[in-house]
Amino acid sequence: MPKRKGAAGAGGQKPVRHGKTANQRADAQRNRAKILAATPDALRKDPDASVADIAAEAGVGRMTLYGHFKTRAELIDATLADSLERAEAVLADVPLDGDPGGAFEALITSSWMLLDRIRAVFVVAQRELPPTRIREMHEKAEARMRGVVECGQREGVFRVDLPVTWLLAVTHLTMNAAAEETNAGRLDSDDAARVIVGTLRSAFAANGRF
Amino acid sequence: MPKRKGAAGAGGQKPVRHGKTANQRADAQRNRAKILAATPDALRKDPDASVADIAAEAGVGRMTLYGHFKTRAELIDATLADSLERAEAVLADVPLDGDPGGAFEALITSSWMLLDRIRAVFVVAQRELPPTRIREMHEKAEARMRGVVECGQREGVFRVDLPVTWLLAVTHLTMNAAAEETNAGRLDSDDAARVIVGTLRSAFAANGRF
Known part of the structure; x- marks a missing residue:
């Protein structure tokens, strides 16, 4: 039996999801875009910029960045x-x-x-x-x-x-x-x-x- | 007090050296030369050759190689x-x-x-x-x-x-x-x-x- 309920939950009930809510997904996409946009800037300032430096440039936390990209x-x-x-x-x-x-x-x-x-x-x-x-x-x-x-x-x-x-x-x-x-x-x-x-x-x- | 005696020990006594004997130094030079000569061959066979692979190509132990070169x-x-x-x-x-x-x-x-x-x-x-x-x-x-x-x-x-x-x-x-x-x-x-x-x-x- 699949644990995860379908998006179309019965009886108007809010679907219980194992994954992320639509808001969380939109946030994640925005963060990903911010990180990808900030990386060229961070590397222009310092080609040896660390993941922490790039996260700071993007205005996101280091762990958020690692959530999207496992390594530099x-x-x-x-x-x-x-x-x-x-x-x-x-x-x-x-x-x-x-x-x-x-x-x-x-x-x-x-x-x-x-x-x-x-x-x-x-x-x-x-x-x-x-x-x-x-x-x-x-x-x-x-x-x-x-x-x-x-x-x-x-x-x-x-x-x-x-x-x-x-x-x-x-x-x-x-x-x-x-x-x-x-x-x-x-x-x-x-x-x-x-x-x-x-x-x-x-x-x-x-x-x-x- | 310095523990190490000078090379010119008194009374014909063989100097006690902390460092290597002349033979050991000659060995070390030979090993270094063997490693430097073997590295191009090892990398030609495999650009990702590890330090262990290069040591094997040179016919020396891995620790001998690390004695000369701390990193790849x-x-x-x-x-x-x-x-x-x-x-x-x-x-x-x-x-x-x-x-x-x-x-x-x-x-x-x-x-x-x-x-x-x-x-x-x-x-x-x-x-x-x-x-x-x-x-x-x-x-x-x-x-x-x-x-x-x-x-x-x-x-x-x-x-x-x-x-x-x-x-x-x-x-x-x-x-x-x-x-x-x-x-x-x-x-x-x-x-x-x-x-x-x-x-x-x-x-x-x-x-x-x-």
Whole structure:
């Protein structure tokens, strides 16, 4: 016999639930959202911010945070996944039907703007999550970029003497480099998109720049 | 009163030492060398190799290993530092007095050959050591590379529209990308030097490739 009564209790009686009430669930969702929003800020102030620091930034108790995320790594994973989901909504709207060089540039520029907002999380995630997991979270973004690069190769705009996997790896790592250099104060975040595009355009063009 | 007698004991008496005998010291040095040599092999077989796995690979006991290196991170730090010291001896002999493009290419090719031997350590170190520490260990190598890039900029061979710090960061990250891609089986290690040079030459040239 199931202990838990159905939501539609008989005779107008308030249902007895083992789980949380609707209010508690809404609270939990709000707390989760607050934590995910506060994590980038806390890590921007201090890349070594502890779970307690992040909880304080979110205005929730440490135990509340642990109720949602069992470890710091789990919290960083969830924050990056959440940011990448939001990023997808923006990147899906970047027009890619023009020339592949322009499409590549537009995609890189939008990606940097999105990355710039969460670059503290991104840099910490590079150190603390397995690279296969980070790659997995980037699957959609990478598939889109791969489409542009392959199209550019077919049209003779992108070089074909280097493997596509390599061009994608260099794109990814160049974005990382920009995040690291900006965090370290050696690159101005407003100049980073120009620097990334300027580097990759030269590196990937079939003949000089495209 | 100091308990320990001086090395020059009176009356021909054998000095009583608190520390190790010469034989013990020689043994300890041999064990340390064996551990440092075995770490790259153990990490190549399994990037998550434990201290016990590495001790087994070196043919020493786990406690012997802990006698030299208190933590896995300390062991990885020492292995990378040791490899970079050996690399310095090779890199110092690369002739840099020709044209800056050729010097850059020679330096990258030698660096990749050295990195390829220890790429498992390098990839693990990227994840487990603070980036400032890794940068610090690369100081001499980076200073040499900076000299070549700045010379290339003065001679109009390397582009000047991007900061030198950025060109050095991209060089470093492109080497990382090659190590990652080779480890993941997406790039052949024999082809990696061509791929790295081919990418950076295009990315850094003042006008197309140099």
